[in-house]
Amino acid sequence: MGEPLLEIRNLESFYGPIMAIRGVSLTVEPGQIVTVLGANGAGKSTLLRTISGLMDPEKGEIHFAGRPIHGQEPHKVVEAGIVHVPEGREVFPLLTVDENLTLGAYTRRDRTEIARDREKVFDYFPILAERRHQEAGTLSGGQQQMLAIGRGLMLRPRIMLLDEPSLGLSPLLVQEIFAILRRLNADEGVTMVLVEQNARVALDLAHAGYVMEIGRVVMNGSADRLKNSEDIQAFYLGQQ
Ligand code: ATP
Numbered sequence: 001m002g003e004p005l006l007e008i009r010n011l012e013s014f015y016g017p018i019m020a021i022r023g024v025s026l027t028v029e030p031g032q033i034v035t036v037l038g039a040n041g042a043g044k045s046t047l048l049r050t051i052s053g054l055m056d057p058e059k060g061e062i063h064f065a066g067r068p069i070h071g072q073e074p075h076k077v078v079e080a081g082i083v084h085v086p087e088g089r090e091v092f093p094l095l096t097v098d099e100n101l102t103l104g105a106y107t108r109r110d111r112t113e114i115a116r117d118r119e120k121v122f123d124y125f126p127i128l129a130e131r132r133h134q135e136a137g138t139l140s141g142g143q144q145q146m147l148a149i150g151r152g153l154m155l156r157p158r159i160m161l162l163d164e165p166s167l168g169l170s171p172l173l174v175q176e177i178f179a180i181l182r183r184l185n186a187d188e189g190v191t192m193v194l195v196e197q198n199a200r201v202a203l204d205l206a207h208a209g210y211v212m213e214i215g216r217v218v219m220n221g222s223a224d225r226l227k228n229s230e231d232i233q234a235f236y237l238g239q240q
Helices: 044-051 076-082 095-106 111-124 127-132 141-153 171-187 200-203 225-226 230-237
Strands: 006-015 018-028 033-037 061-064 082-085 160-162 191-194 208-213 214-222
Touching: 006 044, 018 033, 018 044, 018 061, 018 214, 033 044, 033 095, 033 200, 044 082, 044 160, 044 191, 076 082, 082 141, 095 111, 095 141, 111 127, 111 141, 111 171, 111 191, 111 225, 141 160, 171 191, 171 200, 191 200, 200 225, 208 225, 214 225, 225 230
Parallel strands: 033 191, 033 208, 082 160, 160 191
Antiparallel strands: 006 018, 006 061, 208 214
């Protein structure tokens, strides 16, 4: 195997005195979808926030494409090719779909290419094309999630960090969005770290996974191995 795209070693992150990440190591190969599973409060969102530079780790290292990025400002991390699609979508509600997408490309100056990428987002999410002049705040939850992903794509990421894209959506919409994520990975080669509480859909999409409990990785392996694990079935797949 070649060089990992993202490599995290012994990461520790705190909120004041609270240790939210307790020595996490994780590897993502280029082209992979890696899911991070775990219950509420396990530290999944904090892990993404630390990768994207919104939080400084207390200890440990994060390497992206062979270079250290831990402790860097969020804009530097974005420029390196890492895009974070946060939990709760956070689209700009008073701006139109078009304006949200254009703002997504804020680090870029190549207008023709930006316009082309916007059309590409519309190919993946046709409903956004229909609503391109509509204010984002008037979209449904699923459409806002699509817009948040589309806005992230406008930065031409090498890796996307997706925080619970299934949150609050109907099973049908979740299937629709995950099918698009699968296509983005297969056709555009976008590598992904997918944080999810919905283990079933996440393991169906991902190549590999990590399970977190109270700030630690308690299990990891290929998606198939995790799906067949008795513990995962009992704690994460059973009740869904
Ligand atoms: P969720 O799915 O609910 O977001 P999670 O696995 O992403 O869960 P985190 O949000 O990363 O978990 O939270 C990890 C730990 O850090 C939890 O104990 C949580 O209470 C704590 N925590 C999260 N955000 C803050 C904050 N802003 N200030 C203090 N503690 C926080």
